[in-house]
Amino acid sequence: MINIEENISLLIKKIENKTSIIAVSKKKSAELVEQAYLLGIKNFGENYLQEALQKIISLNHLDINWHFIGKIQSNKCKDIARNFQWVHTIDRFKVAKRLNDDCPLNKIINVLIQINIDNEESKSGINECQLFDLAEKISVLPNLKLKGIMVIPKNNLENNLTEESFKKTLEISKKLRNKFSEANEISMGMSNDFELAIKNGSTMVRIGTGIFGERN
Numbered sequence: 001m002i003n004i005e006e007n008i009s010l011l012i013k014k015i016e017n018k019t020s021i022i023a024v025s026k027k028k029s030a031e032l033v034e035q036a037y038l039l040g041i042k043n044f045g046e047n048y049l050q051e052a053l054q055k056i057i058s059l060n061h062l063d064i065n066w067h068f069i070g071k072i073q074s075n076k077c078k079d080i081a082r083n084f085q086w087v088h089t090i091d092r093f094k095v096a097k098r099l100n101d102d103c104p105l106n107k108i109i110n111v112l113i114q115i116n117i118d119n120e121e122s123k124s125g126i127n128e129c130q131l132f133d134l135a136e137k138i139s140v141l142p143n144l145k146l147k148g149i150m151v152i153p154k155n156n157l158e159n160n161l162t163e164e165s166f167k168k169t170l171e172i173s174k175k176l177r178n179k180f181s182e183a184n185e186i187s188m189g190m191s192n193d194f195e196l197a198i199k200n201g202s203t204m205v206r207i208g209t210g211i212f213g214e215r216n
């Protein structure tokens with residue numbers, strides 16, 4: 001049995017309120033999410049829409065902020081807009097526009113633009129040079145609030161290379177904030193590198209394994 005209580009209390013201690021913890025609950029049960037919630041976690045990240053919707057419905061009685069952190073197919077935007085408070089993986093205007101148009105009345109969806117910080121073929125996200133154009137277009141959509149950027153640096157990097165990606169991300173974030181002062185969030189860092197990410201300016205760490213244990 002995985003002891004999520006111990007994982008969460010250690011994590012909270014390490015993070016010292018410096019960033020928000022997004023508990024990544026993909027492939028984990030609604031029961032485990034509820035346990036984590038009762039231990040103080042209020043933000044949960046999900047990658048797969050169908051799986052997420054089941055949990056969101058069954059945990060409707062809890063005051064959870066749900067973060068969509070997976071690849072977005074544009075035909076899924078309606079369900080994402082209705083069920084998530086945050087979307088970390090915006091990488092094209094078409095998706096932003098659909099989320100905006102499908103957003104329920106009196107709701108604002110917080111969005112982050114995903115940047116492909118190491119220019120990897122296999123990863124989603126835009127290049128830095130496209131960021132301002134996309135940010136500009138998103139900033140006029142009334143139902144979305146541009147809150148910042150998200151990155152998934154290359155894995156299996158030596159620590160100092162990962163740190164370079166983090167530093168690069170912080171620089172990009174600063175430039176973005178110059179123009180869009182409320183876009184001050186940086187979603188960066190996962191179970192194996194969150195401390196380094198925090199040291200380099202992360203404001204939201206996405207932790208899966210480090211809370212819930214290995215996924216099958």
Ligand SMILES: *Cc1c(COP(=O)(O)O)cnc(C)c1O
Nearest residue numbers: 024069190191206207208209210
């Ligand atoms: C799965 C996932 C995480 C969590 O990864 P861990 O290594 O289990 O902490 C974070 N971010 C994204 C985008 C993910 O897909």
